[in-house]
Amino acid sequence: MANAGVFPDTPEEARALVRELVAAGVDYIKIIVAHSFIFTYPEKFEPLADDVLEAIVDEAHKHGTWVMAHIDSAPDAIKMVGYGADEIDHLIAMGLVEIPDESAYDELFQLIILGIDDRVGTVKEGMLADLLIVDGDPSAKIDDIDAVSMVLREGSIVVDNMLS
Numbered sequence: 687m688a689n690a691g692v693f694p695d696t697p698e699e700a701r702a703l704v705r706e707l708v709a710a711g712v713d714y715i716k717i718i719v720a721h722s723f724i725f726t727y728p729e730k731f732e733p734l735a736d737d738v739l740e741a742i743v744d745e746a747h748k749h750g751t752w753v754m755a756h757i758d759s760a761p762d763a764i765k766m767v768g769y770g771a772d773e774i775d776h777l778i779a780m781g782l783v784e785i786p787d788e789s790a791y792d793e794l795f796q797l798i799i800l801g802i803d804d805r806v807g808t809v810k811e812g813m814l815a816d817l818l819i820v821d822g823d824p825s826a827k828i829d830d831i832d833a834v835s836m837v838l839r840e841g842s843i844v845v846d847n848m849l850s
Contacts, residue, residue: 693718693734697741700734704745715746716775719766720758736765743769814840819848 694700704715719733734742739755746753747770754773755766763774817838822830837845 697737700738700741701745708749714752716754718756719762720756740769
């Protein structure tokens with residue numbers, strides 16, 4: 687994409703770039719909020735101004751476009767959530783929480799930002815849990831997916847074939 691890596695200086699310039707990208711058919715806008723980036727590493731660069739960041743999110747949302755924020759600090763993550771970013775990426779290097787798997791860390795941070803981290807991650811009544819229990823191993827034999835033993839939706843049993 688011709689505009690990959692463009693760093694607008696003003697909110698007006700940012701809005702124009704977003705409109706151009708949306709017109710070109712992009713699926714999402716990714717904002718680099720971090721102070722370093724793979725394309726410039728090891729050089730650091732001056733991050734976009736707050737009013738520019740806010741304008742990008744606002745304009746993208748006016749056009750129904752998803753916004754990701756590439757961050758490298760908790761304050762930047764909180765700021766971008768406040769501006770309405772739909773996704774926060776690349777938190778593992780920040781050392782906020784010790785979790786060995788980066789995907790698990792990203793998921794946990796998203797849940798914390800959404801304010802539902804205390805209602806997920808455990809299968810018990812009252813938790814936001816969807817679970818399909820089958821008799822067999824669908825990864826070994828795909829037909830086993832049809833042998834439904836139990837279905838939990840939002841932590842409550844909605845199908846129970848285990849007693850039959």
